Amino acid sequence: MSLPEKAFPVSWDQFHRDARALAWRLAGINVEWKAIVCITRGGLVPAAVISRELGVRLIETVCIASYHDYTEQGELKVLKEITPSLLENEGAGVLIVDDLTDTGKTAAIVRAMMPKAHFAAIYAKPKGRPMIDTFVTEVSQDTWIYFPWDMGFTYQKPISEDHRG
Numbered sequence: 001m002s003l004p005e006k007a008f009p010v011s012w013d014q015f016h017r018d019a020r021a022l023a024w025r026l027a028g029i030n031v032e033w034k035a036i037v038c039i040t041r042g043g044l045v046p047a048a049v050i051s052r053e054l055g056v057r058l059i060e061t062v063c064i065a066s067y068h069d070y071t072e073q074g075e076l077k078v079l080k081e082i083t084p085s086l087l088e089n090e091g092a093g094v095l096i097v098d099d100l101t102d103t104g105k106t107a108a109i110v111r112a113m114m115p116k117a118h119f120a121a122i123y124a125k126p127k128g129r130p131m132i133d134t135f136v137t138e139v140s141q142d143t144w145i146y147f148p149w150d151m152g153f154t155y156q157k158p159i160s161e162d163h164r165g
């Protein structure tokens with residue numbers, strides 16, 4: 001297992017703020033969203049915040065799994081498809097929400113299902129960024145984002161000890 005060089009830990013507070021910031025950007029687009037399609041599981045959390053802020057009550061899931069053994073991406077599996085009524089008109093008026101885009105492979109699969117939908121994620125890495133429409137914060141490709149739902153409290157080594165040759 002190879003660990004990305006840099007760590008970007010996100011607290012619940014910060015995630016809530018960033019999800020709200022994404023909602024502000026989406027509100028500025030001035031589209032009346034038909035529905036939110038969130039990509040499980042990571043997209044469920046920002047979708048809860050964004051649906052509340054934008055007043056969207058129709059929430060659908062598309063269930064995709066790809067990362068196994070922590071940071072290793074395997075074959076992408078679509079475990080549940082999107083309800084056909086939202087696929088009409090190539091997904092125009094639908095808002096797709098995920099927690100992040102990394103290689104862009106997950107976003108590419110969902111985009112292909114609804115080419116006219118708007119794709120929003122909280123965080124983006126450079127490879128995935130061209131696949132999505134709106135995001136809040138970009139981190140470098142060699143950074144791993146640690147989400148609050150995956151974390152617990154542990155001892156942290158002083159930074160100086162990490163840099164000792």
Ligand SMILES: O=P(O)(O)OC[C@H]1O[C@H](OP(=O)(O)OP(=O)(O)O)[C@H](O)[C@@H]1O
Nearest residue numbers: 040041042066067101102103104105106
């Ligand atoms: O841009 P990509 O390289 O495709 O990676 C991004 C996807 O990876 C993670 O999901 P994961 O497949 O780990 O499932 P999860 O949401 O259930 O944690 C994340 O939530 C994104 O959906």
Ligand code: HPA
Nearest residue numbers: 067102143144145146147
């Ligand atoms: O940086 C990441 N953090 C958490 N999950 C992920 N899935 C793909 N990339 C990441």
Ligand SMILES: [Mg+2]
Nearest residue numbers: 040041042043
């Ligand atoms: Mg995911």
